[in-house]
Amino acid sequence: MAATAEPALDETRGAGRWYRRDPLGYVEWARRERGPVFRLPDDGSLCVADPDEAARVLHDGEGRYDDVSDFFHVPGGRLEPRAAQLAIGRAARRTLRLHLEASRDRLPALAAALGETSEWPAAGRDLTHRFLAGALLRPGSPPGLRALMEHVVRRDVLIRPPGAVAAVARRLLWARVVRAIAAEAAARRGRPPHDGPGDLLDAVLGAAPPGTPASHVAHVYLLLFRTSVAPVGHVVAWALLAAAAGGVDLAEVPAEAAVRESLRLWPAAWLLGRPVRRAHEVAGVRLAPGESVSVCVYLLHRDERHWPEADRFRPDRWDGAEPRGPYLPFGGGPFTCAGAAVAQSLATGLLSALTAGARLSVLGGGGRPHVAGIITPPPFRLRRVPR
Numbered sequence: 547m548a549a550t551a552e553p554a555l556d557e558t559r560g561a562g563r564w565y566r567r568d569p570l571g572y573v574e575w576a577r578r579e580r581g582p583v584f585r586l587p588d589d590g591s592l593c594v595a596d597p598d599e600a601a602r603v604l605h606d607g608e609g610r611y612d613d614v615s616d617f618f619h620v621p622g623g624r625l626e627p628r629a630a631q632l633a634i635g636r637a638a639r640r641t642l643r644l645h646l647e648a649s650r651d652r653l654p655a656l657a658a659a660l661g662e663t664s665e666w667p668a669a670g671r672d673l674t675h676r677f678l679a680g681a682l683l684r685p686g687s688p689p690g691l692r693a694l695m696e697h698v699v700r701r702d703v704l705i706r707p708p709g710a711v712a713a714v715a716r717r718l719l720w721a722r723v724v725r726a727i728a729a730e731a732a733a734r735r736g737r738p739p740h741d742g743p744g745d746l747l748d749a750v751l752g753a754a755p756p757g758t759p760a761s762h763v764a765h766v767y768l769l770l771f772r773t774s775v776a777p778v779g780h781v782v783a784w785a786l787l788a789a790a791a792g793g794v795d796l797a798e799v800p801a802e803a804a805v806r807e808s809l810r811l812w813p814a815a816w817l818l819g820r821p822v823r824r825a826h827e828v829a830g831v832r833l834a835p836g837e838s839v840s841v842c843v844y845l846l847h848r849d850e851r852h853w854p855e856a857d858r859f860r861p862d863r864w865d866g867a868e869p870r871g872p873y874l875p876f877g878g879g880p881f882t883c884a885g886a887a888v889a890q891s892l893a894t895g896l897l898s899a900l901t902a903g904a905r906l907s908v909l910g911g912g913g914r915p916h917v918a919g920i921i922t923p924p925p926f927r928l929r930r931v932p933r
């Protein structure tokens with residue numbers, strides 16, 4: 547693959563504005579015009595949308611990229627060592643899995659509680675949070691803290707809504723939440739071990755190295771909290787929206803296939819960044835330490851050479867009859883999502899509960915997705931009436 551020449555300064559500025567306004571539109575254009583490997587105009591990161599090159603980046607066995615996970619950022623660095631990161635991922639997954647197994651039969655009542663009309667994607671985050679509430683903060687946690695976490699979900703703090711005022715309010719609220727969770731983590735450390743099913747905070751406390759500052763525990767907990775609520779709610783929202791747009795009746799489709807297809811068209815983590823540690827080449831482009839590579843999951847999932855009718859929502863492509871292309875909604879290689887299987891089961895359970903015995907229709911949802919870290923669906927209204 548030939549690398550394109552560096553664009554002129556004006557072009558870079560214009561492209562930067564375009565990219566900030568509509569990153570998905572920009573990368574679609576760049577792949578058409580420049581091929582599957584090109585520079586992103588904001589930070590110059592090398593965007594990779596070629597399946598073989600992407601696999602080489604994610605499965606790097608030669609120390610070309612930092613071998614630390616971005617997921618475990620804490621103030622001033624990362625929660626280390628890697629073994630503790632892996633242990634936290636496993637403990638979090640186990641907590642959610644046990645909760646899902648024990649509470650699955652609550653899903654229909656939660657879906658019914660949405661009422662005849664609900665506003666999405668906020669309703670998807672709210673539904674996921676209501677279902678997971680006991681696993682995110684166990685019963686007996688301070689009521690004020692539980693109310694605060696509910697407020698965080700309701701105020702859309704998990705998705706970085708657009709607008710400067712919203713950004714300031716979100717940062718202030720987030721700082722308050724970090725303090726509140728850190729206080730709860732410190733209090734739990736001072737008490738005898740909890741008897742009964744633990745929650746996500748117990749999982750992080752139990753797997754983090756002894757002496758990890760409570761504020762670092764809080765940061766990692768909050769990242770897991772956010773990841774358990776927002777992307778899962780959005781997978782369900784995208785399935786509802788894409789099915790309505792494509793004329794697919796979700797009652798006729800296995801929920802698992804609809805979830806897989808939703809994750810293909812709209813992968814929440816659409817860009818996977820890897821900081822370069824050793825100089826090397828990707829598709830003929832020389833990279834130096836300090837630069838970064840971004841594997842573009844969004845483009846890989848819409849590659850017409852590998853996914854026929856790539857832009858269409860077609861859950862039937864998961865019935866095994868058709869060859870499938872690159873599929874990385876949960877990443878790949880050593881940093882693959884620890885919660886992939888449980889997130890998929892959870893989204894499938896939520897979608898099944900919404901579609902069972904009900905007729906669904908969608909109003910609105912025609913806008914562009916909001917992209918800030920993860921891809922958030924445009925607002926739409928869901929009408930759900932018994933069949």
Ligand code: HEM
Nearest residue numbers: 615617635638639774777778815876877881883884885889
């Ligand atoms: C639909 C929901 C989810 C999506 C789309 C998703 C996606 C991802 C992706 C793409 C990565 C890899 C990032 C990279 O390679 O840089 C990742 C990492 C991770 N995810 Fe998820 N995730 C989801 C839900 C969850 C849940 C529910 C948990 C809770 C257990 C979780 C825990 C983690 C952890 C701990 C990592 C870091 C893995 C490591 O560095 O070892 N995720 N996730």
